[in-house]
Amino acid sequence: QVQLVQSGAEVKKPGASVKVSCKASGYTFTGYYMHWVRQAPGQGLEWMGWINPNSGGTNYAQKFQGRVTMTRDTSISTAYMELSRLRSDDTAVYYCARVGVFGLVVVVAATYGLDVWGQGTTVTVSS
């Protein structure tokens, strides 16, 4: 079955970086955009960006430009999200999520939503 399995919880100090992994299985990893979304405690969902697993191309939310890096390793069907210069307000659950259509055309992908989600990775930033 199609699933996304994320790495375990992390505790980081302010100013550090965190790298979260998302291993895909059950489908062609390079055929679907992968997005990252986070959720601070008691708050709503916040879009962080996407990666094209085939080309490695990325598109980041303006809020995270310069602090986030999304990469992938196609040999192991895994996407990564690294966030640097962590602050206390980066404490959140981070999710990877797949777009629900095969094919890497931005306009088409935007009409399908995020149909498969990872279980979430809790990142705690505290001194």
Added chain:
Amino acid sequence: SYVLTQPPSVSVAPGQTARITCGGNNIGSKSVHWYQQKPGQAPVLVVYDDSDRPSGIPERFSGSNSGNTATLTISRVEAGDEADYYCQVWDSSSDQWVFGGGTKLTVL
């Protein structure tokens, strides 16, 4: 940046119909997706492209989108529908995906 506005909460009795709105400038020209999130769980896509349902989602969940408002309608509400619901769109002008603030659905 594009803003989506949802009511913080909606309450409905079991068996009744719940309507959750998502407001945005000319949202009717965009594809709207809806997610259900229960406490401690990842979100689940319940409606995509305004009104389509992924496989496995009950027909009780439906969506519409016109003008400046998109609506998620849940018919014959059950206790298990109690959750947070989020709308989402892609803003083509900025090439950014945007979520609404979320609506907590309470089943009385």
